[in-house]
Amino acid sequence: MKCLLLLLAAFHSDAFTLNRCVPRASTTSLYAADGPPQYDKFQATLSEAEKVGEGSFMLHIDTEDVVEYEPGHVLALEMEAPNADGDDVDSKTSEDAKQNGGWMRGPYTVSRSTDKSIDILVKVVGEKSKLFSIATPGTPLRFGGKFKLPIVEGIDTDTTKRVVLISTGVGVGPCVGAIEKAIEQESFPPIDLIASYRTEDEIVYKDHLEKLQKEHADKFSWKAIITSEQGRISSTADNLRVLTDTNFKSGLEDTHYHLIGNGQMVSEFKAGLQAAGVKDDKVTVEMYFNHKAEIDADAVSRIAAAAALEVAAVPQ
Structure with a gap:
């Protein structure tokens, strides 16, 4: 066996x-x-x-x-x-x-x-x-x-000013638990959750996330992407604006990304962030399925361009 x-x-x-x-x-x-x-x-x-x-x-x-x-x-x-x-x-x-x-x-x-x-x-x-x-x-x-390494443990809080969690489907589950842990820590950087679902009905813990966002507005924000209506996160530059549409300011070098769920999404974002100049230790991943999916080079380019805008978002 x-x-x-x-x-x-x-x-x-x-x-x-x-x-x-x-x-x-x-x-x-x-x-x-x-x-x-x-x-x-x-x-x-x-x-x-x-x-x-x-x-x-x-x-x-x-x-x-x-x-x-x-x-x-x-x-x-x-x-x-x-x-x-x-x-x-x-x-x-x-x-x-x-x-x-x-x-x-x-x-x-x-x-x-x-x-x-x-x-x-x-x-x-x-x-x-x-x-x-x-x-x-x-x-x-x-x-x-x-x-595997727990999500919170994989983030260096000393060198991180903002955390971006990107999930597909039930990949949001561990993200919710990590958010609950992180907001209890005074020194933990603010978190943006970008959760992707096929339909509106598939959104997990919507009321709970809204409550967390309201009660901890200085620590947490979230958005849902509905792919049946908007397409995948990486399908358009407009969709990818969620990466920088935030109240939590940070630069390319001090933003940590955690990618979890569909292997194609994880692989494309990992490649795009790397192309944008994000350091390897600022990207943690977990693939649930679709591990061998072919990467869309155009999607990688769009992700890289969107992530690079992080630099422009930092006040000078």
Whole structure:
């Protein structure tokens, strides 16, 4: 059986910062016969699968053990397949469930966490995510592993005057958790969230974000891009004005960008920001899917031009 570390790496092709999650009890340490140890598995229970947007559900999970996760960490989440051999799900999930004692599993990004709870935002795109979304309170779950660098931890606050979070779809989940953490820190730089959705109905946590913006106007602002109406963020120069249309002033050298969601968006923005002169340590990324999508050179050029306007936005 493949080590799930390899499964996670396949879903998240950028290098992980790997840390061990070590709750205090109720663990089962599993080892691969032909490789390194697998992640320890910890017991949990679904508190609620809350619908927070069209097709998007926040899984509120109660853990049996004390955990230490932050928004942006990636973990492996497991739930029993409808029957022991996993035949009620798609072939890939079924095969993996058969090799995992009848438990479906996959890599998911933490949206927020307390010492005994974890929230994970999922989009219904297949049978496995559908089963998570319709699971009832009390459903047993298992989880383990701790991968990737948390969003807030990846930002150097000493050299950053503004943070721009750019997300597609459920990539907004970890961004919301990171925003909630950041506004509690007096010295954390202000944040602009640019969240992209296909339709208006898919917007996640709209009321919550509006409330945060109203209560913390000096620390946080957000905008939604509806691609079915406006096209992708990078599709026009007008759309890309959201990068510099802000009350929070900064320059090219002291703006940090976090890109999360569709791999094409992440790759194009990463390339465009690099072309504009943004330093590598000012760009952090996480791809959810579409890792191998071809980059649109015109989109990269538009992004570079828009980001370069950051310099003009700084008062002289």
